[in-house]
Structure formats: structure tokens, C-alpha cells
Amino acid sequence: MDRSFKLNTHLLKKRVPNLTVAAKNEGLRPATVSNLTTGKIPIGRAEVRTLVALSKIADCTLDELLIFEDETEKIETGIKTIDLFAPFVRGGTAGLVAQPGMGQLVLLAELFYRMRRLNFYTILFMPNEAIQGIDDATSNADCFCSNVDDILRQIETVNAEQDILIGVDRSILLSGDLNEFKERMNNEVDDPITYLIVDTTGQAVDDDSLYGPLESLWSFDMDLATxxxxxxxxxxNSTSTLLENEYLEASHVNSIRAAKKLLRRYRELAFLVDRFGETKLADRDRVTYHRGLRLEAFFTQPFYITEPFTKKTGVWVSLQDTIKDVQSIMDGKADQLAVDELMYRGGI
Structure with a gap:
């Protein structure tokens, strides 16, 4: 599959606020640099010395300056935890690491449902055997396939304007069938295919190799599930390659760092509270503990596919709203709300 490069303009703008002046000081024509950053001049027509000079100005490597177009595009799912902490990469591979009963197959089914709303064609690629809890994913996928040839036949029928999302069982990855499929796709399909790998056995939790290279890792937590x-x-513990090389907006990155710091400290304090009680906490730690409680509760979310069972209407929360609400909780603007009031809702 042919893949085109583009300049990492977000990195350039962040590291070099006055790019025109800096480029001129390096002997580059400002008009040329401007046309490169706006895409008027394709990267393929840029001189090597120009790209080397830009990497010098931004104090980065050429690998950081030149990025694959499909590698930097995130898919907004409307799920708060994913979109904030471990964005889903279009054309990439996301791995769900969980033990049975922690909700990974429910999440797979929910993502099928949501991605179909975004005009994705969804395929469930599973071994042809009974898997407990897979029914929701099967009913929310456009089709179910158990071998590579079946998938290729299905893809031939897909509208050219549709992206493709394939949910894959880890057993297929371990058998080598997924690698074979990806190789064939690279030769036969121009548009990127996005993959979701789930482990229906729960063995990946204890396996050092997990799934191999991933663009997004979503690690499930038994304490939250119980x-x-x-x-x-x-x-x-969840992450995405989009957090590297400054692909995300500064407000997003800052929100991730601050929220993770708060949640780490909250979990340390929760252990102390369980053992000795809240009265043993210093005033500052008590504030941190309660804001951590609220932030943790905020990341619960009702799903569309579970509406018949939970009687709660599924919600879609934009990334910008999530960032705004997370910041409000961390700033203490939600201190007056009870923790239960933040459970299973959309925005604040």
C-alpha cells in the first residue's frame, strides 16, 4: 500500500513559533517553507537540504519531521477514556488487554456500533468456534469472517468511501493468519485498514509479547471492573503512539499528564484510606483523594449497546468537552458534586 508523507506542522509550530524568520536565518526561502507547511508543495518535491534545515530549526530528527499522513489521524470514538488517554489511530492497530469478564467484548461491540455511525465497514475476524460473550460483537458488526479469503471477498463489496475496521481475535494473530492478511492488504487495498485485537482467553495479560507493535494499547483494570x-x-496504563512526537494539541497533552498524575496519587491515597481511614490524610491529600474519586467516576460512561440492560441512554462525548470537564474536576469546580452524580453520564 502506498503511503504519503507530510510535514509534522504541529511540531514545527510548537517548537518554532516564528518559523518564517527562523527559516530565513537558515538560508531558506520563507515562501517555500510556507508552501511546504500548507501542502501547496508536496513533500516529494522538497529539496533534501530544505528538510534537513527544517529538522535543525525544530531540533528534531527527520523521522519526527516527516510523518505518514494516516499515522497521525485519530478516530474520535466519543468514549471519554479512550479519546483522552489512548486515542484510536486510523489505519493502526489497537490492542485490548483484559481478563474475561472485564468488558472487553462489550467495548468491541460498542466500537463497532459507533464506528458504523462514522461510516466504517466493520468486520469481526474470529475462529469458527463458540466464544462466550461474542454475540453482541457479532450482531453489531457488518459481517463475521473466519478466514482471510472471506474477508477479501467482503472488502470487494465495500463502498469506496467507507473506512474498514476489523476486530480480530488474538489466536488469529498468533497463528500468523493476521500477518498474512495484512501483507495481502498492503498489495491489494489502497486505503488504510484499522484493527482491533482482543484476547478472548485472557492469556495476553500474562504474556510479555502481548500483540506485537501497536498504535493504541487499552489496558483493562480488574479493580474498576469489580x-x-x-x-x-x-x-x-493505557497509551497511544499519538502521544509521541507531539502529534496532539498542547491542551490535550497537558490534560493527559495532569490527569494521570492525579489518578496515580489518588490510587496511592486510596490504599492508605482502605487501611487507616480518611482521617489519617493531610488536608492537601484529602483534596487530592476526593478529586481523584470524582475523576475516576467521570470516566464511567453509558454505552449505546447496553441501553436495554442498564436502562441508561448511551452518550457520545466530544474530546474537547472531555478535556474541558477533566480540567474542571482537577481545578475543583466539581467539588460540590457527589461522586455518584458523576457516574455514568456524559459531560458535567
Whole structure:
């Protein structure tokens, strides 16, 4: 599959606020640099010395300056925990690491439902055998396939304007069938295909290799699951390659760092509270503990596919609203709200 490069303009603008002046000082024509950053001049027509000079100005490597277009595009899912802490990469691979009963197959089904709303064609690629809890994912996918040839036949019928999302069982990855499929796709399909890998056996939790290279890792948390706080994704341990090389806006990155710091400290304090009680906390730690409680509760979210069982209407929360509300909680603007008032809702 041919993949085009583009300049990492977000990195350039952040590191070099006055790019025109800096470029001129390096002997570059400001008009040329401007046309490169806006896409008027394709990267393929840029002189090597120009790109080297830009990497010098931004104090970065060429690998950081030149990025694949499909590698930097995130898919907004409307799920607060994913969009904030571990964004889903279009054309990438996301791995769900969980033990059975922690809700990973529910999340898979929910993502199928949401991505279909975004005009994705969704395929469930699973071994042809009974898997407990897979029914929701099957009913929310456009089709179910158990071998590579079936998927290729299905893809031939997909509208050219649709993206493709494939949910894959880890057993297929381990068998080598997924790698074979990806190789064939690279030769036969121009548009990127996005993959979701789930482990229906729960063995990946104890496996050092997990799934191999991933663009997004969503690690589930047993403590959250046992307290019925879903999606039970651990925001501290989950991550995405979009957090690297400054692909995300500064407000997003700052929110991630601050929220993870608060949640780490909250979990340390929660251990102390469980053992010795809240009265042993210093005043400052008590504030941190209660804001952590609220932030943790805020990341619970009702799903569309579970509406018949929970009687709660599914919600879609934009990334910008999530960032705004997370900041409000961390700033103490939600201190007057009870923790239960933040459970299973959209925005504040």
C-alpha cells in the first residue's frame, strides 16, 4: 500500500513559533517553507537540504519531521477514556488487554456500533468456534469472517468511501493468519485498514509479547471492573503512539499528564484510606483523594449497546468537552458534586 508523507506542522509550530524568520536565518526561502507547511508543495518535491534545515530549526530528527499522513489521524470514538488517554489511530492497530469478564467484548461491540455511525465497514475476524460473550460483537458488526479469503471477498463489496475496521481475535494473530492478511492488504487495498485485537482467553495479560507493535494499547483494570466502573480501562496504563512526537494539541497533552498524575496519587491515597481511614490524610491529600474519586467516576460512561440492560441512554462525548470537564474536576469546580452524580453520564 502506498503511503504519503507530510510535514509534522504541529511540531514545527510548537517548537518554532516564528518559523518564517527562523527559516530565513537558515538560508531558506520563507515562501517555500510556507508552501511546504500548507501542502501547496508536496513533500516529494522538497529539496533534501530544505528538510534537513527544517529538522535543525525544530531540533528534531527527520523521522519526527516527516510523518505518514494516516499515522497521525485519530478516530474520535466519543468514549471519554479512550479519546483522552489512548486515542484510536486510523489505519493502526489497537490492542485490548483484559481478563474475561472485564468488558472487553462489550467495548468491541460498542466500537463497532459507533464506528458504523462514522461510516466504517466493520468486520469481526474470529475462529469458527463458540466464544462466550461474542454475540453482541457479532450482531453489531457488518459481517463475521473466519478466514482471510472471506474477508477479501467482503472488502470487494465495500463502498469506496467507507473506512474498514476489523476486530480480530488474538489466536488469529498468533497463528500468523493476521500477518498474512495484512501483507495481502498492503498489495491489494489502497486505503488504510484499522484493527482491533482482543484476547478472548485472557492469556495476553500474562504474556510479555502481548500483540506485537501497536498504535493504541487499552489496558483493562480488574479493580474498576469489580466495582462496576465501565469501561474498565486503566487510564494510567493505557497509551497511544499519538502521544509521541507531539502529534496532539498542547491542551490535550497537558490534560493527559495532569490527569494521570492525579489518578496515580489518588490510587496511592486510596490504599492508605482502605487501611487507616480518611482521617489519617493531610488536608492537601484529602483534596487530592476526593478529586481523584470524582475523576475516576467521570470516566464511567453509558454505552449505546447496553441501553436495554442498564436502562441508561448511551452518550457520545466530544474530546474537547472531555478535556474541558477533566480540567474542571482537577481545578475543583466539581467539588460540590457527589461522586455518584458523576457516574455514568456524559459531560458535567
Amino acid at each position: 466495582r462496576n466502573m465501565f469501561p474498565a480501562i486503566n487510564p494510567v
